[in-house]
Amino acid sequence: MVILSKPAIEQFSYVRNKQPAALFPPLIPIVDLSEPDSKHQMIKACEEFGFFKVINHGVPMEFISRLESEATEFFSLPLSEKEKTGQPKPYGYGNRRIGPNGDVGWVEYLLLTTNQDPNLATENPDGFRVALNNYMAAVKKLACEILEMVADGLKIQPRNVLSKLMMDEQSDSVFRLNHYPPCPDVVQSSNGNVIGFGEHTDPQIISVLRSNNTSGLQISLRDGSWISVPPDHHSFFINVGDSLQVMTNGRFKSVKHRVLANSVKSRLSMIYFCGPPMSEKIAPLPCLMRGDQQSLYKEFTWRNGRIFDPDCTCWKPILSHGKRLQQECRAAIVAGSQAGNEAALLWNQNRWKRLLEDWCKLNTDGAVRGSQAWHPVGIYEGLLTAWSVGVRNLVIEVDSLKALRIVQQDLAGQRSLAIVFYIVELLNRS
Ligand SMILES: C=C1C[C@]23C[C@@]1(O)CC[C@H]2[C@@]12CC[C@H](O)[C@@](C)(C(=O)O1)[C@H]2[C@@H]3C(=O)O
Numbered sequence: 001m002v003i004l005s006k007p008a009i010e011q012f013s014y015v016r017n018k019q020p021a022a023l024f025p026p027l028i029p030i031v032d033l034s035e036p037d038s039k040h041q042m043i044k045a046c047e048e049f050g051f052f053k054v055i056n057h058g059v060p061m062e063f064i065s066r067l068e069s070e071a072t073e074f075f076s077l078p079l080s081e082k083e084k085t086g087q088p089k090p091y092g093y094g095n096r097r098i099g100p101n102g103d104v105g106w107v108e109y110l111l112l113t114t115n116q117d118p119n120l121a122t123e124n125p126d127g128f129r130v131a132l133n134n135y136m137a138a139v140k141k142l143a144c145e146i147l148e149m150v151a152d153g154l155k156i157q158p159r160n161v162l163s164k165l166m167m168d169e170q171s172d173s174v175f176r177l178n179h180y181p182p183c184p185d186v187v188q189s190s191n192g193n194v195i196g197f198g199e200h201t202d203p204q205i206i207s208v209l210r211s212n213n214t215s216g217l218q219i220s221l222r223d224g225s226w227i228s229v230p231p232d233h234h235s236f237f238i239n240v241g242d243s244l245q246v247m248t249n250g251r252f253k254s255v256k257h258r259v260l261a262n263s264v265k266s267r268l269s270m271i272y273f274c275g276p277p278m279s280e281k282i283a284p285l286p287c288l289m290r291g292d293q294q295s296l297y298k299e300f301t302w303r304n305g306r307i308f309d310p311d312c313t314c315w316k317p318i319l320s321h322g323k324r325l326q327q328e329c330r331a332a333i334v335a336g337s338q339a340g341n342e343a344a345l346l347w348n349q350n351r352w353k354r355l356l357e358d359w360c361k362l363n364t365d366g367a368v369r370g371s372q373a374w375h376p377v378g379i380y381e382g383l384l385t386a387w388s389v390g391v392r393n394l395v396i397e398v399d400s401l402k403a404l405r406i407v408q409q410d411l412a413g414q415r416s417l418a419i420v421f422y423i424v425e426l427l428n429r430s
C-alpha cells in the first residue's frame with residue numbers, strides 16, 4: 001500500500017449508511033454440505049439473497065492457512081517488489097485502482113487467471129505458487145460440486161450443465177487475493193466508512209470467497225439496505241454472479257456487495273471467480289423457462305460481456321450519440337426561441353454554447369456531497385474515464401464555485417486536498 005501524504009478519507013470514497021441498521025437483520029443463510037437437504041437450502045438462498053455461507057466444505061484447512069501465510073508475506077513486501085508482478089491489465093498486482101473504470105478503494109490485490117502459471121516475480125515464488133495451485137484446485141472442486149447441487153436443486157439436466165462451463169479447459173475463471181490494510185481514518189471520519197472495495201456484482205457464474213477473521217464485507221438486501229457479513233475464516237461464502245442470474249432468467253439475482261475498510265485490523269480475502277469460456281454464449285437456459293415465460297435477457301458472448309474489459313465497451317457510439325443529442329438540443333433551443341418559447345429564450349440567454357467539433361463535456365453536477373465536505377470524486381472519476389476513453393479536449397462543468405476555486409488554486413501551485421493533486425495531474429496530461 002502506498003503511503004499517503006494526506007488522510008485516506010480525502011482520497012477515497014466514503015459511504016454514509018443511508019438507512020438505519022435493522023434491529024434484527026436477517027441471518028446469512030448457512031448451507032451445510034454434509035446435510036442431505038443442502039441443495040434445497042442453496043436454491044432458497046440463491047433466490048432470496050444471491051449469497052450463502054458453506055460449512056463442511058471439504059477444503060483442507062492446511063491449504064487455506066498455507067495460502068493465507070504466503071499471501072500475507074507477499075503483501076508485506078516493498079511496493080517495488082510487488083509491482084514486479086506487473087500492472088493489472090487486467091492480471092497482476094494492483095494498488096488502490098480497481099478495474100478499468102477508475103474505481104478506487106483502500107485495497108491492494110493480486111489478480112490471476114486460473115489457467116496460466118502466475119507470474120509472481122518475487123524472490124522465492126515457489127512456495128507461493130504451490131500454495132496457490134493446491135488452494136485453487138481444491139476450491140475449483142468445491143465450486144463444481146456446488147454448481148452441480150444447484151443444477152439438481154433446479155431440477156435441470158444434465159447435472160453438469162452449469163459446472164461444465166467453469167471446468168472447461170478454456171474457462172475464463174479468475175482468482176483474486178485482496179489485502180485491505182487497516183485504515184486509521186475510519187475512526188476519525190465523521191463522514192462514514194472508507195470504501196475498501198466499492199459496491200458491485202461479480203459478473204461470473206459464482207464466486208467462492210474466503211477471508212481471514214476481519215469484518216468488512218457487506219451485502220445488499222433486496223430492499224436496498226446493507227448488512228455486514230460476520231467473518232468466518234473456517235467457511236466459504238458464495239456469491240451468485242451476473243451470468244447465473246441471466247442463465248436462471250432472473251430466478252437468482254446476483255448479489256450486490258462491497259467491502260468497508262477496518263480501522264485496526266487488516267483483511268485478507270481470496271476469491272475464486274468461476275467464469276465460462278470466452279466464446280460461451282450466455283442466455284437463459286431453455287429448460288428453466290416455464291410455460292409462456294419470456295426471456296428477460298439478451299444472449300451475450302462472455303468475451304463481450306466481460307464488464308472489466310474496456311475494449312468491449314463501444315465508446316465511439318456512446319460519444320457520437322452524446323454529440324448528436326447536443327446538436328438536437330441546440331436546434332430545439334434555437335427553434336423554441338424563434339417561436340417565442342419562454343424556457344427556450346431563457347436557455348439562450350444562459351449562453352449555452354455549442355461545443356466545438358471534437359470536444360466533449362464532462363458534467364459533474366452533484367460531485368459535492370454534504371455542506372461541509374467537498375469531495376470531488378465525481379470530477380476525478382469523470383476525468384479518469386474521459387482520459388481512458390481517449391477524450392483529449394474536454395470542457396468540465398461543475399456545479400460548485402468552491403470546487404472550481406479549489407482546483408484553480410491548485411493549478412496555480414497552491415496545495416490543498418490530496419485528490420485535487422490527482423485532478424490537476426489529469427488536467428495537465430497532454
Ligand atoms: C470495480 C470493478 C472491478 C471489477 C470491474 C469493476 O468495474 C466491477 C466488477 C469488478 C470485478 C469483481 C469480480 C472480479 O474481482 C473482477 C476481476 C471481475 O470480473 O469483476 C472485478 C473487476 C476488476 O477488478 O477488473
Ligand SMILES: O=C(O)CCC(=O)C(=O)O
Pocket residue numbers: 176178197202209211217257258259269271
Ligand atoms: O474482499 C472481499 O471480501 C470481497 C472483494 C470482492 O467483492 C471482489 O474482489 O470482487
Ligand SMILES: [Fe+2]
Pocket residue numbers: 200201202257
Ligand atoms: Fe466481488
